[in-house]
Amino acid sequence: MEFANKEYLFLLLLVIPYLLWYLMYRKKSEPTMRVADTFAYRFAPKSWKVRLMPLQMLLRVVAFVMLVIVLARPQTQNSWKNKTVEGIDIMLAIDVSTSMLAEDLKPNRLEAAKQVAAEFISGRPDDNIGLTIFAGEAFTQCPMTTDHSSLLNLLQNVRTDIAARGLIQDGTAIGMGLASAVSRLKDSKAKSKVVILLTDGSNNMGDLSPMTSAEIAKSLGIRVYTIGVGTNKVAPYPMPVAGGVQYVNVPVEIDTRTLSDIAATTNADFYRATNTGELHEIYKEIDKLEKSKLSVTQFSKRYDAYQPFAAAAALALLLELLLRITVFRRIP
Template sequence: MEFANKECLFLLLLIVPYIVWYLMYRKKSEPTMRMSDTFAFRYVSVSWKVRLMPVVPLLRIVAFVLLVIVLARPQTSNSWKDKWIDGIDIMLAMDVSTSMLAEDLKPNRIEAAKQVAAEFIAGRPNDNIGLTIFAGEAFTQCPMTVDHASLLNLLQNVRTDIAARGLIQDGTAIGMGLANAVSRLKDSKSKSKVVILLTDGSNNMGDISPLTAADIANSMGIRVYTVAVGTDKSAPYPMQVGGSIQYVNMPVEVDTKTLGEIASATNGDFYRATNTAELKRIYKEIDKLEKSKLNVKKYSKKYDVYQPFAIAAAVALLLEILLRVVVFRRIP
């Protein structure tokens, strides 16, 4: 609530001298009677009229406060915003081959990638974001959407065992993963279209080569950021042996040359993450590079809302007069 005449509120300071005057001079205006002894009245109960007498000046103060508020012209406003969002369409292409279970990133590559991607999605509420996953084959886990709650739910359900269970072929089809993500962006009307491709290997499956997919992306104005995850030499990989898990050192074979060429061909950037902290930093850097443009126009219309205060002031004043004249009437 706002006040059109805020200066009128200073009139409320007059309440202080009124209270001081009432407390200091009230007894002088009341009639008195001398008595030799008041012992006989010691246990006489106080009547309800005597108890209610302070209500009269209190009602007078309430009426004064409400009248001052009316003079200050309280106002409320209806406001609304028109938004024009020049959003960015983003497809996340994530490698889910069994090698993503390697634990050089904590807790492992796939879980670290999911965690960082979830933080990235949460920080971009105005963008259309989708998810492609790939191993030896690729498919769309979630088409582009602004329903990020559903997207995050589908992201958390991503597992590397889809290849182990035979749902898709195992391997690393980088070209197929990129091509799938590009196909989701080809009809986009957005001025900015981006693919973030994350993998830990080199292309060894699929009918489309990574550079061919990169040329297709470039022809459609799609920028590709490539992220290679994994240490430089070898990484601990969990293997089921009997009824227990044993770790073996698996060589890291990331085709950084091809990933760099994909990024270069599409005016994107190539990044290398050898640990979880670096992966987080990479996504934060991409987040800074790709920002949505948001224009907001705000409108508001103000309305006077003094009527309830005026009615309450009239009621309080009328009640004070009735109590003073009728209930607490004094006979000279």
């Protein structure tokens, strides 16, 4: 801890003359009563009130010391700390097309994917993780970071209707989503570089084919784990109608062959998740990935830390005042 106004600490020297005055001259200034003979009081035991009388002086000293510390402005220290942790570089690529609103996974495919991805992120605190989202086009929602609190906030802000509201073009551009994630990993120095790509459809948009993106990932030493999410055959889909929502069964069309080829090309694995439980198990399996060393620099900012001392001073003053007007109250 550091003090912004160290000169105020010299006021603590005033405690010494106060203690000397209390010990040497305090009793002389207290009121007395003359009696003919003190023999009867010579061996009388002191009451607990008499024994606790110095407590008032102690509380005043504590309050004064705390107030001086508050004036000196105690602050936490700025610090830079370099450390080496075990981790890998990971980019999550998640499909946000309108078909991800299907409710074969609860509450729907995208919300289930976000929930499981959030648990995966929380379970790997030392990893450098980023997020790419894609539908008919792709963009980076969060670059790779070890600040997982910010990453989780950005993940939760991914809306299930982002494509339905026209914020990005609808469709499934798997090649573009994978290329966006790969571009974030191309300059990585980590020994292990991984993309986890999750989709519920087949590539029907974008200027780059999925296999071209897979070859680029392979050339950069990036492994791409692919996940096809959705039940078999048909899935319930909420269709907006006048005055509410009507559920219709839509066919599940996952290009498992392309997803499998992407994974095989990059020496990774392809998974199928037909329910939320299977999706959990898939992320647990990926969680067993090899780890490599990362160098992380942490910075902590300086903040004022006077609040505990101010509270202690106020408490000591209040307690001393209460004792003076109750337990140690004197009759003039």
